[in-house]
Amino acid sequence: MIGKKIQSIRKQKGLSLSECATRASISKSYLSNIERNINHNPSIQVMEKIAAALGVEVRALLELNHNVVPESEWLEFVNELKKSGVQKEQLKEYKTVIEFAKWQKDKLSGTSEKGKSK
Known part of the structure; x- marks a missing residue:
């Protein structure tokens, strides 16, 4: 395998x-x-x-999970953001959207954020 x-x-x-x-x-x-x-x-x-x-x-x-995203794909994504002119500071503006997406994913998978420390 x-x-x-x-x-x-x-x-x-x-x-x-x-x-x-x-x-x-x-x-x-x-x-x-x-x-x-x-x-x-x-x-x-x-x-x-x-x-x-x-x-x-x-x-x-x-890992047997075929949905693993190789680290290099994340790096490519970050580089694309840089090339498009998105600044690191601007990413903070998207934090709410990212947190919502995580919440929605957890809700769909039955995972709860309750009890987790940040």
Whole structure:
């Protein structure tokens, strides 16, 4: 499963197998074996290298949840905001909207904010 997750993220990032392997400082064949689940147990050091090459945290490679947003996507989002002229100080103006969205999500999922400390 780790192999499929790595492959999925790599393709989502538009990286070839060779490019990803080079960035991770591992051989192309080794990365291919991991992706095809021939090598089921890559070391944590190798996983760290692959995660860094993909711009995600190691846990993103280990999680089964396919809705995980890679850290690099958040960085891209922030960069887009910067390019559009939104200043950091202006983000505070959107805090109410963000808090409402979180409240609505929690309400729909049955989670309550009561009892949580901020």
